[in-house]
Amino acid sequence: xxxxxxxxxxxxxxxxxxxxxxxxxxxxxxxxxxxxxxxxxxxxxxxxxxxxxxxxxxxxxxxxxxxxxxxxxxxxxxxxxxxxxxxxxxxxxxxxxxxxxxxxxxxxxxxxxxxxxxxxxxxxxxxxxxxxxxxxxxxxxxxxxxxxxxxxxxxxxxxxxxxxxxxxxxxxxxxxxxxxxxxxxxxxxxxxxxxxxxxxxxxxxxxxxxxxxxxxxxxxxxxxxxxxxxxxxxxxxxxxxxxxxxxxxxxxxxxxxxxxxxxxxxxxxxxxxxxxxxxxxxxxxxxxxxxxxxxxxxxxxxxxxxxxxxxxxxxxxxxxxxxxxxxxxxxxxxxxxxxxxxxxxxxxxxxxxxxxxxxxxxxxxxxxxxxxxxxxxxxxxxxxxxxxxxxxxxxxxxxxxxxxxxxxxxxxxxxxxxxxxxxxxxxxxxxxxxxxxxxxxxxxxxxxxxxxxxxxxxxxxxxxxxxxxxxxxxxxxxxxxxxxxxxxxxxxxxxxxxxxxxxxxxxxxxxxxxxxxxxxxxxxxxxxxxxxxxxxxxxxxxxxxxxxxxxxxxxxxxxxxxxxxxxxxxxxxxxxxxxxxxxxxxxxxxxxxxxxxxxxxxxxxxxxxxxxxxxxxxxxxxxxxxxxxxxxxxxxxxxxxxxxxxxxxxxxxxxxxxxxxxxxxxxxxxxxxxxxxxxxxxxxxxxxxxxxxxxxxxxxxxxxxxxxxxxxxxxxxxxxxxxxxxxxxxxxxxxxxxxxxxxxxxxxxxxxxxxxxxxxxxxxxxxxxxxxxxxxxxxxxxx
DNA sequence: CAGTGAGCGAGCTTCCGCTTGACTT
Numbered sequence: 001x002x003x004x005x006x007x008x009x010x011x012x013x014x015x016x017x018x019x020x021x022x023x024x025x026x027x028x029x030x031x032x033x034x035x036x037x038x039x040x041x042x043x044x045x046x047x048x049x050x051x052x053x054x055x056x057x058x059x060x061x062x063x064x065x066x067x068x069x070x071x072x073x074x075x076x077x078x079x080x081x082x083x084x085x086x087x088x089x090x091x092x093x094x095x096x097x098x099x100x101x102x103x104x105x106x107x108x109x110x111x112x113x114x115x116x117x118x119x120x121x122x123x124x125x126x127x128x129x130x131x132x133x134x135x136x137x138x139x140x141x142x143x144x145x146x147x148x149x150x151x152x153x154x155x156x157x158x159x160x161x162x163x164x165x166x167x168x169x170x171x172x173x174x175x176x177x178x179x180x181x182x183x184x185x186x187x188x189x190x191x192x193x194x195x196x197x198x199x200x201x202x203x204x205x206x207x208x209x210x211x212x213x214x215x216x217x218x219x220x221x222x223x224x225x226x227x228x229x230x231x232x233x234x235x236x237x238x239x240x241x242x243x244x245x246x247x248x249x250x251x252x253x254x255x256x257x258x259x260x261x262x263x264x265x266x267x268x269x270x271x272x273x274x275x276x277x278x279x280x281x282x283x284x285x286x287x288x289x290x291x292x293x294x295x296x297x298x299x300x301x302x303x304x305x306x307x308x309x310x311x312x313x314x315x316x317x318x319x320x321x322x323x324x325x326x327x328x329x330x331x332x333x334x335x336x337x338x339x340x341x342x343x344x345x346x347x348x349x350x351x352x353x354x355x356x357x358x359x360x361x362x363x364x365x366x367x368x369x370x371x372x373x374x375x376x377x378x379x380x381x382x383x384x385x386x387x388x389x390x391x392x393x394x395x396x397x398x399x400x401x402x403x404x405x406x407x408x409x410x411x412x413x414x415x416x417x418x419x420x421x422x423x424x425x426x427x428x429x430x431x432x433x434x435x436x437x438x439x440x441x442x443x444x445x446x447x448x449x450x451x452x453x454x455x456x457x458x459x460x461x462x463x464x465x466x467x468x469x470x471x472x473x474x475x476x477x478x479x480x481x482x483x484x485x486x487x488x489x490x491x492x493x494x495x496x497x498x499x500x501x502x503x504x505x506x507x508x509x510x511x512x513x514x515x516x517x518x519x520x521x522x523x524x525x526x527x528x529x530x531x532x533x534x535x536x537x538x539x540x541x542x543x544x545x546x547x548x549x550x551x552x553x554x555x556x557x558x559x560x561x562x563x564x565x566x567x568x569x570x571x572x573x574x575x576x577x578x579x580x581x582x583x584x585x586x587x588x589x590x591x592x593x594x595x596x597x598x599x600x601x602x603x604x605x606x607x608x609x610x611x612x613x614x615x616x617x618x619x620x621x622x623x624x625x626x627x628x629x630x631x632x633x634x635x636x637x638x639x640x641x642x643x644x645x646x647x648x649x650x651x652x653x654x655x656x657x658x659x660x661x662x663x664x665x666x667x668x669x670x671x672x673x674x675x676x677x678x679x680x681x682x683x684x685x686x687x688x689x690x691x692x693x694x695x696x697x698x699x700x701x702x703x704x705x706x707x708x709x710x711x712x713x714x715x716x717x718x719x720x721x722x723x724x725x726x727x728x729x730x731x732x733x734x735x736x737x738x739x740x741x742x743x744x745x746x747x748x749x750x751x752x753x754x755x756x757x758x759x760x761x762x763x764x765x766x767x768x769x770x771x772x773x774x775x776x777x778x779x780x781x782x783x
Numbered sequence: 784c785a786g787t788g789a790g791c792g793a794g795c796t797t798c799c800g801c802t803t804g805a806c807t808t
Contacts, residue, residue: 009802032802039797086801140799147798154797161796168798275803287801468800610788621789632788656786670786677785684785736808745808 002026005074007067007094009081012279013113017080020115026074028067030081034060035093037144046572049565050141056097064097071098076106078122083109084327085558089136092128102127112294112331113284135558138567142166142550145572146541149579150534157582158530158589159609163480166550167465167473169534169542172482174458175450176523176531183643185446189495191220191439195386197232197377197432204424205435208377208388213442217496220439224500226381232432235385236376242391243369246362246398248291248319249332252467253460255286255356260453261405263351264519267452268471273352274333281336282343283356287467288330289460291319293360297334301364304338309400315366324463325551334360362402369395373423377432390423434500441495449520452485464547482527488638490516525614525641529591537582541575595646603630605649607641614641616649636671660698667701669693680705722757739764 004025008014011029018027035054037043045051056064071077077100079091091107094100106125110117143166150164193210214220250258252271259270274286293301298316305314321328335357343353370391377386393399450458456470465473477483490513497508523531534542550571556562592608595616603619612634619630633652635644656670656679665681676693678685678701685708687693691700717728717735727738728746735752737744737760744764746752 011803030802033800034802036800037798082801090801136800143799145798149797151797155795163797165798279803466800468802473799612787615788617788630788634785634787668786679786686785 003075004078005067005070005076006078006080009087009090010285012281013285016113016281017118020118025078026070028070030067030090030094031060031063033086033090033093034064034067035097037140041148044141044144046145046576050137050568050572052137052141054093067094068098071100074104076104078125079105079107079128080109080121082329083111084329085132085136085139085554087329088129088132089140092130092133095128111290111292111329112296114294114296116296117294131560132558134564135554138557138564139550139554141568142571145568145575149576150538150541153537153579153582153586154530154533157586158533159526162526162530163476164530164534164538164541166541166547167459167469168476168480168482169531170462170464170544170547171455171459171473171477172523172527173531173535173542173544174455175477175483175521176528178447178450179523179528180642182446182449187443187446188215189441189443190215191217191496191498192442193220193223193437193439195437196435197386197388198435199424199426199430199432201424206388206390206423207421208375208386210384210386212384214439217441217498220498221505223382223384224437224439224498224505227379227434227437227500228503228505230382230434231380232386232434233378233380234375234426234428234430234432235378237373237426237428238375239371239373241369241394242372243367244397244399245367246317246365246402247359247404248317249293249334249360249363250356251289251291251321251323251332252287253289253323253456253470255333256456256470257453258355258359258405259352260451262355263348265348265352267456267474269348270352271471273348274356276345276349277343277353277356280343280345282340282345282349282353283336284332284334285330286333288328288333289321289323289326289467290328290330291321291332292328293318293334293363294331297331297338297360298364300338301334301361305361305365308341309365313365313397313400315364317364319363323460324548332360358402359404362398365398365401366395368393368397368399373426375423375426388423390421392422437500439498441497443493443495443514449517449522451520455521462544462547463551477527481524482530483521484524485519485521486637487518488516488520488522490514523640525591525609525635528640528642529589529609532591533586533589537586538578540578591641593641595644595649598646598650605646607635607644607649609641614639616644616652618650618653655693657694659696659701662698662702662705667698667705669696669701678704717752718755720757720760726757726760728752728755728760737764 002023002025006017006021006025006027007030008017008027009030009032011031014027014029018025021027035056038053038055043053077098079094081087081090081094087109095105107128108121108125110121147163147165150169151162154162154164190213192213195208196205197208198205214223247254255274256267256270259265260267265273271286274283277283278286302314302316319332333356335353338357338361341357343350345353370393373390373392375388375390377388379386448454452474455474459465459470459473478485492511493514494509494511497510499506499508531542540546553562553567557564557567590608591614592606595605595607597603598605598618601618605616605618607614607616614635616633616635617630619628621630622628631653635641636652639648652671656668659667659669659678661667662680667678667680669676669678669687671677671693676687676691678687678696680701685704687696687704715730717730720726728735729738735746737746739760746755746763
């Protein structure tokens with residue numbers, strides 16, 4: 001039996017530490033918090049110093065009794081949860097729940113999982129810091145009070161099952177307000193002038209740009225006209241050295257951002273891949289807000305850089321965390337072994353590891369050095385100058401391994417920006433020939449919609465949420481239906497382009513797509529209505545600085561400068577009063593908006609939120625029996641109550657429409673919540689993109705139906721004579737059995753074609769008997 | 784998935800932060 005029981009939060013960490021400590025230590029994990037407030041409304045007694053009722057959740061019961069037993073047998077229990085507010089509370093909960101004795105318990109902390117760090121921690125034990133525990137209690141209680149008092153207000157005043165909270169409600173607010181900024185935005189156009197110059201020598205072409213833009217077409221035309229007879233000369237040539245430094249190693253939020261930009265992973269995907277890398281011992285802990293590297297790591301990185309690239313590529317760097325409210329209980333995310341350039345694993349694990357390795361290594365490498373050349377080119381007859389920029393890399397430094405990307409990168413590349421190309425040898429006073437000069441109409445861009453990752457970045461900047469909650473928060477706001485992550489089609493827009501080639505001026509009207517989005521976060525109507533409600537009645541809670549201001553007070557509690565129940569009292573009494581007042585005075589919020597009158601029928605048209613989502617109503621609700629009933633239509637994906645126009649709303653009533661018949665059955669075209677479709681003999685056929693549902697002809701409809709049937713038959717592997725309802729189909733993830741309404745996966749090793757009806761029936765029955773436990777839980781959570 | 788759409792009322796929902804699994808038509 002071990003003399004010492006040491007408890008950490010994570011099982012992977014426990015395994016590593018056990019290896020460092022030897023036989024006298026048994027290292028176990030608490031798997032995070034071991035108890036939480038009871039789920040009911042009586043968890044906090046607000047009239048009795050915010051006294052809390054805690055319980056060990058069902059799935060932690062056996063773990064807790066195991067730890068209790070081991071603790072009893074041990075001479076000393078070492079509480080080694082993380083050194084932050086939550087970690088301190090975990091230690092305290094362990095102390096209370098396991099029934100530990102003060103003289104047999106020691107609290108230790110370390111920021112890095114290295115042998116010396118842990119041995120040093122063991123030599124310097126302390127007691128539980130109750131100020132820190134109180135700060136955590138204040139945080140926990142405040143969040144519960146806010147969440148469990150605000151949500152019921154929404155149930156009464158907006159819709160059942162909705163939720164509100166200190167973190168999620170601000171996330172929704174950011175998205176709603178950004179959408180409104182975009183809707184409000186008016187693009188302005190201006191002509192941007194670029195030129196391609198030649199030195200006269202073959203292949204020596206380079207680009208230059210006019211820093212000024214012309215707002216009017218006439219001014220741009222005049223400029224190009226003047227260029228026809230102009231002489232171009234290099235007036236000045238300036239070369240200066242520039243340098244670029246590497247970014248710090250990853251934190252949770254920067255990893256999520258970079259994996260989203262470079263690998264296209266959602267934040268939750270990134271986290272689950274990182275979790276695997278961590279469990280396999282490839283990387284350090286992935287939920288961290290620190291950019292700090294341990295001395296061990298700094299030495300290992302240095303050794304690796306020196307041996308792989310040479311000492312001139314190495315530069316020791318220590319980064320400082322900038323994020324508000326960072327608690328820095330862990331190191332930055334880095335490879336455990338820098339000498340491992342690649343790892344075993346699936347493709348996604350390899351790619352994420354590669355990113356983490358490069359970023360961490362690059363952070364310890366020297367600056368990249370450039371020589372930047374700027375040439376100013378005069379135009380006779382004009383006061384403006386063309387400017388050409390060139391950049392030559394003199395030393396690659398950290399760029400040898402890693403280049404950070406930016407959010408604007410994809411946008412800018414559309415703009416065919418002159419990305420600091422290399423200039424040919426130039427001399428001051430040299431004259432140039434203009435091969436081509438172009439004035440292109442460019443539009444100003446509205447603020448960018450949030451992606452999952454850029455939302456995390458914004459939340460982190462505001463100090464809202466923690467590394468462990470960024471991904472869940474993004475799921476919550478989507479699961480509640482406040483936000484959707486979508487792809488939306490853009491609109492076509494025309495722009496002018498004036499081109500001067502060989503002394504000839506030519507005007508073209510071109511088209512471009514604007515506003516097309518992929519994987520961006522859009523607010524829903526319910527998200528907007530809930531947000532407006534909260535902003536109106538609970539301005540303080542959804543204020544962008546609310547978290548920062550309570551965090552400041554939690555810090556004071558943690559430093560023993562403030563009493564935690566006093567802090568909660570001064571927060572709770574005005575807050576609770578607001579809740580009471582709102583319940584009594586606020587109207588039910590339905591987001592209703594009047595669109596005016598239908599010019600054809602003279603009936604009123606309005607939009608609002610109904611049981612099945614937003615819809616348009618034409619005609620008033622009748623007051624007496626026998627009066628004409630109003631008609632209804634659902635809004636389409638992408639349409640919102642606050643932006644839909646009267647014309648768009650009326651358009652929704654032109655469908656469903658008969659387009660002809662096929663096999664003696666009518667074909668109707670209509671628009672559902674998920675886009676236009678054809679209905680035929682109780683089956684649905686989606687319309688291909690780009691086909692206007694109003695113009696579908698009988699022939700097109702038949703073609704769509706036949707095409708879908710053909711595709712379905714290609715998926716078919718086998719039908720059973722015994723029961724034609726039972727089929728084997730080729731699905732997205734391989735063959736599966738369609739057994740009535742049930743779909744059953746075919747076990748590995750079976751050839752789908754050879755399955756008999758009996759075998760298939762047995763598989764389906766077995767699958768039905770065995771309910772998918774985790775699946776149901778997950779589905780329930782989603783709802 | 785998709786065509787609908789009253790209002791009532793019982794009984795339900797809900798927070799944030801710390802951790803992993805078991806789940807995947």
